[in-house]
Amino acid sequence: MPRPTPSPALESLRVLDLTRVRAGPTCARVFADFGADVIKIESPPGVDPNENMSGPRHGYDMQNLHRNKRSLTLNLKKPAAQAILREMIKSADLLIENFRPDVKERLGLDFETLHALNPRLILVSISGFGQSGPYRLRAGFDQIAQGMGGMMSVTGLPGQGPVRAGIAVADSAAGLYGAIGALVALQERAVSGKGQWVQTSLLEAQIAMMDFQAARYLVEGKVPPQAGNDHPYATPMGVYATRDGHINIGVGAEGHWKIFCEVIGRPELASDPRFDFVDKRYTARPELRVIIEEVLTTQDSAHWIAVFAEAGVPAGPIYTVDAMFEDPQVQHLGIAQPVSHPAIGDFRVVGEPVTLSRTPYGIVSPSPDAGEHNDELLAELGYDADAVERLRSEGAI
Structure with a gap:
């Protein structure tokens, strides 16, 4: 398999990715695919009881979501790990997180604290329901957002009852809206020199994805019904x-x-x-x-x-999905991109659905194993081999 070329588009950016599951990793993946140095910061294996929420480490979901990233394990319950993260924040451009708001505050990752460490840092927060309001502390998942965001009420055959979409619409949309907001903030920072707080949520993203169905109600007061496989108002x-x-x-x-x-x-x-x-x-x-x-x-x-x-x-x-990837136009577009993994071999992942004429995206590495780049990243921060071993023995990494 020929060695792919990394994208130069965002190569000057360093992104700290503290996310998991889908929405946050989708946001970070945009930056990784376009050449940013994205560092996936995660708990050491066995520390987080929910560490397998995205499935097996070598499974399809993890490989599709976390390619092009480096992995650093930090046990943020340990002061030494917190010190490492603070040091990394000082030189980072973006920090992307999808903690519940109270967890972020407890970890000292609120915007005010981060801004004091690095006034140029852009914080991207993706939550279930928003950073404020009566539902701010509720756990949010895609299907819950699909239901609350109106999508399940217009999906399915008339009279069938609510039906979820077959994909994680709210998760994926929230990740993409987070990336859009971050790119806007980066452009504004080029003028002001200051970072800012970018916020989105699964609920807001799902409502935005309702688009004309939501506008139909807001503008005309009409509640759109289920229409099955028919268009809501055009025929045939x-x-x-x-x-x-x-x-x-x-x-x-x-x-x-x-x-x-x-x-x-x-x-x-x-x-x-x-x-x-x-x-x-x-x-x-x-x-x-x-x-x-x-x-x-x-x-x-x-x-x-x-x-x-x-x-x-x-x-x-x-x-069906297999027939989709066999279609000649799909193959021409090259949306299925090859990756080679040392443990699981050669396979393909879903590429970015956007083409840039001079600085296209590139998928150059598979999803890293947890802590695969610990030594490399800590060396960049000035830790020698003995210091890294002490951190490891203390359970900080």
């Missing part, structure tokens, strides 16, 4: 049966509707007074679905995907 836009399965069709504009009717061999539908405007098609959705599927079930999915693509009608297959 959703999942339709074919002879050998199902496909997605996205006919949103009137121009697409006319072309669609021609392609399926029913041009008269375009001017049918029952269906000649999007609002009418929405009202007559069940009747229209029957008509469309009578045609679509005469041919296989591949046939319809090809003819719709040729005509410029938005449509696409519905893949």
